[in-house]
Structures are given as structure tokens and as C-alpha cells.
Amino acid sequence: MAVSVDLGATKAAKNARSLGSSGHPLILGAAALTGLLSLLPLGFVVYIAATSGWGTIADLVFRPKVGGLLVNTLMLLVLVLPLSVLLAVALAWLIERTDIPFAKFWSWMVIAPLALPAFVHSYAWNAFMPRFHGLGAAVLVSILAYLPFLYLPVAAQLRRLDPAQEETAQSMGKRPIEVFFLVVLPQLRLAILGGALLIGLHLLAEYGLFVLTRFDTFATAIVDQFQSVYSGPSANLLGGVLVLLCLGLLGLENLVRGSERYARVGAGAARRRGRVALGRWRCPALLLPLIFAALSLAVPVLTLGRWLWSGGAEIWRFDFILPALGQTAVLALAGAVLTTLAAVPMAWLAVRAPGRVQRTLEACHSYVGALPGVIIALALVTITVQVALPLYQTLATLIFAYVLMFLPRALVGLRTSIAQAPVELERAAASLGRPPVSAIWHTTIRLAAPGAMASAALVALGITTELTGTLMLAPNGTRTLAMRFWSYTSELDFASAAPYALLMIVLSIPLVIMLHMQSDRVEQA
Template identity: 65%
Template sequence: MTATGASLRLMPGARPRRRPMPWIALAATAVSLLALLPLAFIVWVTIRTGWAQSYALIVRPRVGELLVNTVLLVVITVPICAVLSVALAWLTERSDLPGARFWSLLAVAPLAVPAFVHSYAWVTLVPGMHGLGAGVLVSVIAYFPFMYLPISATLRRLDPGLEDGAASLGLGPWRVFRRVVLPQLRLALCGGALLVGLHLLAEYGLFVFVRFDTFTTAIVDQFQSTFNGPAANMLAGVLAACCLALLGVEVMVRGEERYARVGSGAARMRRRARLGGFTLPALALPVVTALLSLGVPFLTIGRWLLAGGSAVWQWGDIALAVGQTLFLAVAGGVLATLAAIPIAWLSIRKPGRLQRALEACNYIVGALPGVVVALALVTITVQVLLPLYQTLFTILFAYALMFLPRAVVSLRASIAQAPVELERAAGSLGRPPLRALWSTTVRLSAPGAAAGIALAALGIMNELTATQMLAPNGVRTLALAFWSYSGEIDYAAAAPYAAIMVALSLPLTFLLYVQSKRMAGR
């Protein structure tokens, strides 16, 4: 036996200490119960408002109009994102497209540009843009990378032998793709469609710029005019129901089919399809997509920076906004990651009904828009915990709830690679359960924790609605400063904040791209 293996064996006569399951389960349960606060708030407000008044507020013509807008937005945008993402993924992963890696990176880069900055760029370039068509155009440009990433990763992992077998039976390239490749993309398509749909339901700034009313814009308008009135709360309830319905639809469409290889097999180079005479037409798709999703925002921001000159660079205000943004992003990311530790540990070390229920609670609440979470915390703090209203604690708590699922996913993958025997060996040497967990599993999962913090921080840096409703007096993040200037139609003064947000997001987006390549085995 190796020295490493011997060190993991219990010493004769040593009594293994209690496993840290009870207190970790309690911690995970406490986190999940806290995460359920927004849903509990919706139920409580409905009961308090009264069924008659709640029904009257929900069946208003205004709610019907917002519901039609929401359904049309999702039904039109998601399929366009799916077609565009599948086409780009196939070109960059399966064809001999010139510069495929470069175009693959550019397909992910739009994630570094906040959606409301995309909208700002288009509206200032084409002032007449408004309505559903404008909302769909900017939404596709801003959100298609959420579908491109999982689809391209799935294409990289697919077994090429299945396609070769189908081709040997006489199926042409299109029939091979439709009958063999496309069914294996179902999970990626459903997951990406869910992400795009949830972002559409939660987005605020994008649709304000193009003057397209959604539930989120209506909730913020109602909140600002009546402050915590029952109408805003009921709209939040309908929006939450839409999110839960979207989750249910995704589960039904996804189905239970799974496509996997048995055994690792033998690695071999996948042959790329030759485009031949279609090279230039095929190249037009990534070029046009990059111009629309990256060229327009960069061109517009650069144009306004040149128009404003040095006067728009108010370095004192900018430095304060950058400092506050980075502090909130890092602090919120760390808090979300710490809260995710017990849930991620249970999902790997003690899977079962309790773990599945707790994890489901966090994912469901994590799917709720930030405006619903913020409205719940505003109501709770104003009516029950007034000293916490618009404090640093409240806004960090909101960030932890909103971005907890990102931290859980990152930590879970790292904890799975940390041997459980190390925890047991540390306990057998006399360390308390918490110290044993900290000195072994937590330290070994540091890369996953760092990824979780980075993913949460990326979301926090570009978050607008919850920050707008919960930020303490004197807090002026990059997003809030940008929104303030753009609301005053001072687009030149808003440009530096947009440029800095993009510059801070680009490295994190690149890390996300690299991580997706690594997880796909390439």
C-alpha cells in the first residue's frame, strides 16, 4: 500500500468521530428556508390583501396586457436564439469555418455587455427603436450566448461514431443532423432556453430603453409611484408564477431521455464538415452576429466618449462607483459561496430526499427575478425589521439569495473531486468536524469556490433592479450611475460607466468560456 493510502486508514484503537452530517444538514435547511422568503412573502401578501382584492388586481386588463407582452416576447425570442445558437455552434465546432476558435470566443463575448447597455447602444444609434420588435432584436443579441455555450459544449462531447453509423446506413448530412445530433442537443437546448426565458422575465433596463412594457418594468413603476402598494405585490406574484410555469414547461419538454456513451472509448479526431463553396455565406453569420452584438455597443460607447471628451471622465465619481461596485460584487459573491457550502456538500456526500428538496428550493427561488426578491425584502424590512431597511446587510442578503445557485453549481463540481476519506482521516486524528471539513474538503474545493465567487460577482456587477430598490443611501454603483445619467438623456456622461462595466466583465466572461472548453474535454 502506498504512503498516501496508509495515511487514510484509521489507527488501531482510534474511534472515528461523529460525522458532521447533522449540523451541515441544519445549516443547509436554514439557508433554504431563508431562500424561500420571497415565495413566502408572495403568499403572505396575497392572504393579507384578501382574496377578493387580490383577484381584482390580478384579472385587470393591465395584467392581461403585460401577460400577452411576456408570452409574445418569450415565444418569439427563445426560438430565434435557439436557431442562431445551433447554427453558430455547428459552424464553430463541426465545420472547417476559417477562424472557428476566434468566432467561438466572439459568440460568448456579448455576455460581458449588460443587457441594458446593449439596449442603450441600439436606442442611441437608432432613436426610433421601440416596441416588441426592438425588444426581441436586442434580447436575441444580448442573450443568445446562454444557449450557445451549452450547445457548443454538447457538440464537442458527442460520440462521432453515432453519426458515422447513421451515415453508413445511407442517411444524408441533414438527416443525420436531424435524427442523430439534434435529439442529443435536447438537454442543452432546454437548459439554455430556460436561462434565456428567465432573463427575459427578469430584465428591466433593456425594455425601458425600447419602451416595451413587461411585468418587471410595471412592478418597478408601480413601486416607485405607490411604494410597496398591493398592486406591485400582486404583479410580483404573477411574475413569480410565470417563472415557475417556465420551469415546469422546461421539465416537460426536456423529458427523461438520456444519451451517453458506455465506457470512455478511444479518443479520435472528429472530422470537420467541408463548407466548400458555402464558406463565404457561412462566414457571414458569425461576422454579422459579432457586428450586431459587439460592434454596435463598442461603436456607440466610443462615439459618446469622443463626443463627451475629457469632461465626461469625472474621476472622483467614477472611482467611487468602481470601488463600491467591486466591494458589493466580491462581498456578495463570498456570502453566496459560503451559504452554498452546506448545500453543495450534502449534494455530493449525502444525496437523498432531503438534499434534493433543499437544492430544489434554492434553484426555484434563484429563478425568481431580482425585482421580486427586492420587493419581498423591502416589505419585510419596512414592516418587521425597519432598522435593516436599505442597509448593507439587506442588499448583500438579496445578492446571496439571487446568485446562490451559481455558487452551488461551481462548488458541487469541486467537492466531488475531493476524496471523502480525507475528511474521515482528519476526524480520526482528533480534529472537530468543522475543522476537519475546513482543512480538507473546503481547501481542496477552493478553485470551485473561486469560480462561484466570480460567477456571482459577474451577475452582481451588472445587477440593476434589486440594487436600485435596496441600495443604502450614498451607494452609487456603476450600474446605478449609468442608469441615472441615461435616464437624464445624458448619454455621453453614461458612456464611461458602460465602458468600465464591460471592461470589468470581459475577464470573467473569458474565464467562463475557458471553463466551458475545459469541462467539454477540450
């Protein structure tokens, strides 16, 4: 019996040690495999650069046009990200921490723009203000379309914070504004950085939004190269510059994020913090969510309604609409599940076992989010044609492309959720004899399940409206809602495109509802 106890204790000790700073080998191996597959588009870009020669690189990259694209892209990041952070934090604080009227309603209104594809926002504003183009239009529409990516994690984190910490600071004589900046804001850092990273990656990769606002970026230039002269080297070298921008953004986010984590063992204070009384500012405070809702929802809804009204019954071609709806739903569900599962190992390593190897792997997972879908699609087309021809234009290749495109979206949400799960629970489970992977599954993964569901919903939202990669990789006969919408709008047939825009919104609404519900559940996690 003593020998049995000793063997059990030895096994438990080994399990606990395997959850150390280096991470479990099985999890590390899974993350390494996903990271290696994620490097395929980058390898393609590097291959094109290597075979093009320095002279070609100098001619295509070091020219005034590329300099202009670089300035435009950096201006977008510099303007959109800080403004989005300020607006998201302000809205989250008003809705979650003050006695603003109809707080629950405004919470729904702030995340509702996620149900509208970014290019639908652009089409709406293009119809509403035909002369509204350039940097100002690009910044406004980007904030309206992508702000929910920041609001959701910030609002969820505000609900989760232990009020005792703020009350302690107030008891020490700190003013409310000092309490916010010294106690609350540091605990929102992970949520803010995660949401800002998502928005930044979208800005680098977005195509349709900026085409319609007539604002040139690297993404629009790359797609234009393929559509006009099919200049492979030029487009792929521009893609290389875009990859460098992505790596710079990831490096900045990693530097600011650091290694701190914010989690507690136990329930903390089993109550929510009381809401701040706005007093005479209670009604004026309504202007902020009201203006945001009007700009992000009223303009697109009114424009879409005009398209539907002008088209009449003739635009509802159900022989085209129903197949597009079914194909979109199947692709979104399959891609969301597989992408979230692929992101789990890296999310765990990023939080539990940070290090040089892990950060390198995380960069491999994340950089693909900055690549336009057309670059990822072209890489997969070339690889399948030259190496694995049976996979060319198959459902497997298309879904694999979705996994690559939306892996960063799933990774950010999972990473934030895992960071909130105390590591002590994993170690306790391992010390009781559970194998490392089982210990992680029964503790951290279960606690992070609401975040995983939210991440899957975000991925499904992206797949529902993905366009450029789908156009190049979809099997013959596949026509998603986004493909049909873009086909009609390219012909300036906005009325015929309206039903597909409406169905994309309808299909996205349940996902947005689930996002909001999972965000609310964070409070009880």
C-alpha cells in the first residue's frame, strides 16, 4: 500500500511539474503545428520576394505610391485606434457604471453594428452622402463598424471587477477620477489591448470598406493589382510590407501588454459596484450612445430600406437566395468551430507559459489576420495547384483559409478568457493526479467556455461576410451571401443586392445576441 501511495504521489508531482513554465509538450506541439501551417501565406510572400530579385523589389516597393499607401495606413491606425479606445471605454463606463437611462437597451445598441458587414456600412454611407470620401470617411466608418470589438471586452471586464478594490482606494482619500485611472483602468488593460489589436488587424486587411470610401490602403492596392493586371510579384511584395506592419502592431501590443495577469481565487466581493449618479448630466450623457446608434445603425437601416422598397418583389429571387443562405450558414458554423479549437493551445500557452518560443508562435498565429483574404487565397491556390491538386477549389481548402484568416480573432478572445481563470486551479487538479491536459480541460477550459463561445461567434460573423478569399477558393457552384451581394453591387444594381445584405444581417443577429449573452455571463464566472 505504501508503494502505491508513493507511486501516486510521484505521478501527481510529475503532472504538476508538467504544467510549469514551458507548458505541456502536447499543447506546445499542437500550437507549433498550427503556427507552422499559419506560415504558409508568409512563406508564399517570401518565395515571391526571393524569386523576384532585389531589382524588382526596389522598383515595386521603394516608390512614391507605396510611400503614400504607408502614410494612409499609418494614419488610419493612429486615428482610429485611440478614438475607438476613448469611445469604447466611455460608452462602457456610462452603460455599466452610471445611472444612465435605459442602460441595457444602449448596451444592445452599441454591439448591434457587428451584425452589419463593414462594406454594408460603407455602401450605406456612400448612398447617404455620395461625396463623403477620403480619410475622414474611412475613419468614421471604421469606428462605426469595428467599435463593438473594443466595447464588448471592456464592458465585460468592468462587470467582473471586484468593487472592494475601488472602495479601498476611495477610503484612502482618492477622488473618483483618481480611482478610475489608478485602479479601474489598469485592470481594463488586457481587454483594451485585445480589442484594439482586433481593430488594428481589421484595418490592415479590410478591402471593401476602403474601396467604397475611396481611400487607398495596402489591401485595396493589392486587390487592385490582381483584378487589373494580375501582377503577382507586385501584389505579393505589397503583401510583404503589410506583413511587416502587422508584426510591428503585434510587437507593440506585446510590449504594452507585458506579463501581468488579473485573476483571483475565490468569489471576491459577491456584489456589483453601485452605479454613479450622473445628476444633471444624466440626460446629456444620453447623447453619446444616441449619436453612436444613429450613425452606426440608423443610416444603414434607412439606406437598406430604400433599396428594398425601390426593388419591390422582383429582387427576391429565392432560387438564388436560399442556396446562398444555406451555404453561408454551413461555412460559418464549420469554420467557427475549427478555428476556435485551433486557437486553444496557443491561447493557453500565451497566458500560462509566456516565453520567447511561445511569443514567436503567437506571432505566427496572429500575423495572418493582417493579410488580405486575396493573399491567403492566392497562396493556397498556388500550393494546391502545384503540390496538392486534388485539394484545389475544395471545401476543405476554403475552410482552411477561414481558419487562417480568423485565427487571430479567436486567439484574442480565448487569451483574455484564460487570463481570468486562476492558474492555481490547474495546479491543484494536476497535484491530485489528473493528467496535465485533463487538468487544463476540467478547470481553465471550462471556466473559459463563455469566452470560447464568444470567440466562435466572432469568427462566424467574419466568415458570414468574408468576400475576397471566398471568391478565389470557393468550389464551383458555391455562392455565399457576400459573393452575391458584391456581384450585384459591382454592377451598380444596389436594389438586387439589398436582399443579400438583409440576410447577412439577419444571419448575424443571433451571433450578436450570443456575444452579448456570453459577455453578460462573464459577471458570474
